[in-house]
Amino acid sequence: MVDAVMIRAVAHEEVESFAASASVPVINGLTDRSHPCQIMADLMTFEEHRGPIAGRTIAWIGDGNNVCASFIHAAAKFDFRLIVACPEAYRPRPEELAYAPGRVEITTDMRAAARGADCVVADGWVSMGDADHAARVAAFAPYQVDEALMALASPEAVFLHCLPAHRGEEVTAGVIDGPRSLIWDEAENRIHAQKSILAWCFGAIG
Numbered sequence: 001m002v003d004a005v006m007i008r009a010v011a012h013e014e015v016e017s018f019a020a021s022a023s024v025p026v027i028n029g030l031t032d033r034s035h036p037c038q039i040m041a042d043l044m045t046f047e048e049h050r051g052p053i054a055g056r057t058i059a060w061i062g063d064g065n066n067v068c069a070s071f072i073h074a075a076a077k078f079d080f081r082l083i084v085a086c087p088e089a090y091r092p093r094p095e096e097l098a099y100a101p102g103r104v105e106i107t108t109d110m111r112a113a114a115r116g117a118d119c120v121v122a123d124g125w126v127s128m129g130d131a132d133h134a135a136r137v138a139a140f141a142p143y144q145v146d147e148a149l150m151a152l153a154s155p156e157a158v159f160l161h162c163l164p165a166h167r168g169e170e171v172t173a174g175v176i177d178g179p180r181s182l183i184w185d186e187a188e189n190r191i192h193a194q195k196s197i198l199a200w201c202f203g204a205i206g
């Protein structure tokens with residue numbers, strides 16, 4: 001009945017099992033494991049403002065979650081260095097890291113991750129489907145992107161966030177509403193990036 005399906009699910013396996021039975025392209029619109037459509041928009045936004053992402057350094061601050069997993073996949077595909085700063089208990093899954101050998105470094109030290117980075121990225125501390133709210137807030141409290149952290153990054157560094165954001169938690173208002181934040185262009189670019197994903201699925205672009 002339709003030419004393509006995009007599914008936003010909690011369980012990644014639901015999208016995989018749907019796709020296995022589908023006769024049309026099935027697009028992952030977010031699962032508990034990955035969020036590729038978001039990252040296409042993020043890369044587009046970075047390149048729009050700062051040029052090619054290849055060879056650049058991206059600092060991911062916080063949860064080694066679905067969005068982080070897609071940044072790991074992108075690091076391999078688009079040839080950039082990704083430094084993930086996260087608490088031990090919230091590291092990215094080894095299966096994701098295995099996708100990008102040599103491209104990703106993991107640390108618990110967010111200052112080390114941000115130092116000299118071309119882009120600093122954050123996400124909420126609690127994602128859709130997460131039950132351990134109190135434990136997460138406690139674990140991520142030291143991982144707030146604030147002005148002092150951004151000052152360690154490259155002078156040209158930009159800030160990205162997939163939204164929804166929680167000012168005063170993973171990012172301060174001063175950063176997300178400040179001059180280095182690209183969040184509104186990033187949000188707009190979701191539609192442009194998703195149009196190109198559809199065009200690719202239909203064989204209209206290579």
Ligand code: NVA
Nearest residue numbers: 065123127128162163
């Ligand atoms: N990590 C977040 C991303 C929201 C776009 C979540 O899964 O809820």
